[in-house]
Amino acid sequence: MPDVQLVLRSTRVITPEGTRPASIAVGGGSIVAVLPYEAEVPAGARLEDVGDDVVLPGLVDTHVHVNDPGRTEWEGFWTATRAAAAGGITTILDMPLNSLPPTTTVEHLRVKQEVARTKAHVDVGFWGGALPDNVKDLRPLYGAGVYGFKCFLSPSGVDEFPELDQDQLATSLAEIAGFDGLMIVHAEDPHHLAAAPQRSGGTYADFLASRPRDAENTAIGNLIAQARRLNARVHVLHLSSSDALPLIAAAKAEGVRVTVESCPHFLTLTAEEVPDGATEFKCCPPIREAANQDALWEGLADGTIDCIVSDHSPSTADLKTPDFATAWGGISSLQLGLPAIWTEARRRGHGLEDVARWMSAAPARLAGLDSKGAIEPGRDADFAVLDPEAAFTVDPAGLEHRNRVTAYAGRTLHGVVTSTWLRGERILDHGTLTGPMGRLLERNG
């Protein structure tokens, strides 16, 4: 057994076997043992007792747009990773687009890693991008450590990251399946989007009509068909349309290798409550009706939806014009995902074990982050310590995001992150952050 340097003690520790009083022994940055609550503290180790605060495994957010370098006025590794740490997230995976360059070649990956290296307050890994013209780059990128590849099936919003048509998707997917990689997909069908009514203005119902459920359902159906045919691993990003759930459940039951995520905004905000012109609520696919949200929660409860990740995708405030048709689409929530989800989950009768599964264990498994996602011996000593009963009102001024535009402003949420721990080091202590101690992660093997 390695030397134990730290014992973290709580009456409520969330382990894979359930919640119990425990003392977590930490040495060399890893969890050495999960001991009984009353266990004697080994000689030379320091005890940190967090009382009745709940110790969760550090959250893993596999869907973050950091935009660094290139669009650092939108976000950046310094601010994004500070926001993550403040929100109990200890690992993020950066999306390949909105930065310049996008992560579509090994050379571009190295540029992004250099930029992130000195700024990372939490661990940072990278997704690669699959474009119409970079099939030859996919295998080298995988070898260089990306966790998989993102593609769009409809326009991405930035010119340097074009979408794939169905033939191009098949080509890229076949290449990726050849090394058993993972394709993560923004699934909205461009033909359904083109056929939908496009009205400009500040009325949310018009925007919602321009991004119909059918666009998602059709794209997901096509993706499942391709995954089945090629025995490829695919992941549906940011599921909004609950109509697609039966399709996905049937594919999973049949053995198609498909996983699914949804996001805090789809699970806690509804179309009915979006004020006119409030484009801080705009994202694609869009936030839908309350009944749709109920069905998404059922999908989480029955396992059709695997995980919850932020899709944090900020811009500067000036791009959030009051016209839903032209405003930048993206919702900022990196720092708020845990309390937002916990507030809704508890209302719907779910426990923090469920939240830990959706926001830590499942995303870690999705990306193959074997040292993350659980409080058990051998894993990294990454923890989010939460006072689940405490409530606070979201004040944008208190956010670490570079742009403090958020759809959650003024909402009262339950769950205050009192401390965050990365490999046994406390990186957040009651609102105070340390300097950057994160590492750059690369997919092993």
Ligand SMILES: [Zn+2]
């Ligand atoms: Zn995204």
